[in-house]
Amino acid sequence: MKVHFHDVSATLGGNEVLRKVDIEIPSGRFLGLVGPNGSGKSTLLRTLYRAIAPSSGRVLLGEHDVWRTDRRTVARAVAVMTQETSSEFDLTVLDVVLLGRVPFQRGFGRDTEADLDLAWTALDRVGATDIADRPIGRLSGGQRQRVMLARALAADSPVLVLDEPTNHLDIAFQLELMRIAAGLDRTIVAALHDLNLAATYCDDIAVLDAGRVVATGTPDEALTPRVVEDVFGVAADQLTHPRDGRPVLVFGSRSPLSTPGKENHA
Numbered sequence: 001m002k003v004h005f006h007d008v009s010a011t012l013g014g015n016e017v018l019r020k021v022d023i024e025i026p027s028g029r030f031l032g033l034v035g036p037n038g039s040g041k042s043t044l045l046r047t048l049y050r051a052i053a054p055s056s057g058r059v060l061l062g063e064h065d066v067w068r069t070d071r072r073t074v075a076r077a078v079a080v081m082t083q084e085t086s087s088e089f090d091l092t093v094l095d096v097v098l099l100g101r102v103p104f105q106r107g108f109g110r111d112t113e114a115d116l117d118l119a120w121t122a123l124d125r126v127g128a129t130d131i132a133d134r135p136i137g138r139l140s141g142g143q144r145q146r147v148m149l150a151r152a153l154a155a156d157s158p159v160l161v162l163d164e165p166t167n168h169l170d171i172a173f174q175l176e177l178m179r180i181a182a183g184l185d186r187t188i189v190a191a192l193h194d195l196n197l198a199a200t201y202c203d204d205i206a207v208l209d210a211g212r213v214v215a216t217g218t219p220d221e222a223l224t225p226r227v228v229e230d231v232f233g234v235a236a237d238q239l240t241h242p243r244d245g246r247p248v249l250v251f252g253s254r255s256p257l258s259t260p261g262k263e264n265h266a
């Protein structure tokens with residue numbers, strides 16, 4: 001299912017935090033949304049899962065305007081993993097993952113065998129079957145993040161929203177999470193701070209700055225040294241990874257790469 005943010009603007013607390021953002025994500029593509037703190041990434045994601053209404057513009061899921069579609073239909077189409085921790089601290093991990101199935105159940109329906117299968121498969125996928133009985137409130141930040149990913153995976157929705165999904169995760173699971181996401185046959189939009197994780201795993205990148213899209217394209221097209229320096233105020237070089245040919249950013253150097261201390265030995 002394709003997603004189209006069509007000239008989306010949003011105003012919060014009297015400030016325009018999104019300004020005519022226009023981004024199209026074709027069905028099945030993985031878009032990384034990057035930008036400095038406060039640039040509007042989470043706000044844009046919220047317009048997609050019906051948490052913040054745009055002040056103008058439209059958010060399209062397929063051909064349908066999210067804001068003219070009922071909540072339940074949107075909840076079935078869009079699974080969300082955010083930083084907001086579950087307030088149900090006494091629920092077990094398995095219960096929390098099963099919450100991902102709620103939009104697909106009728107009324108206050110019971111969990112079916114199929115729901116349980118999907119929940120266990122998702123827990124297995126994130127390596128969390130051994131903590132299925134633990135209360136969510138007694139997990140580490142990283143364990144909780146895994147459970148939140150499992151909840152989003154258990155909802156087999158065509159669209160997946162990830163808001164800073166790798167926070168709290170050790171490096172091995174950061175890579176694992178991105179590998180899992182990249183391998184899904186879903187349309188994904190993820191707000192990411194780590195530009196190299198974004199460059200390695202995303203099909204496309206959109207760079208936001210002060211509520212505006214300032215660059216889009218494949219990682220090598222969007223994450224140029226010029227864009228990184230203009231938007232983040234950090235000097236960067238774009239190299240090519242020797243193993244996979246993907247772009248890699250190296251920060252804090254001046255182009256062309258200089259070797260620290262070399263001049264002392266000349």
Ligand SMILES: Nc1ncnc2c1ncn2[C@@H]1O[C@H](COP(=O)(O)OP(=O)(O)OP(=O)(O)O)[C@@H](O)[C@H]1O
Pocket residue numbers: 012013017035036037038039040041042043044191
């Ligand atoms: N509820 C709110 N009321 C008023 N202003 C808000 C509200 N939520 C966010 N903002 C402001 O909107 C702007 C965009 O915030 P947003 O959280 O979308 O940015 P972000 O790019 O996700 O940032 P970060 O990388 O720090 O998570 C910021 O200036 C923020 O202070």
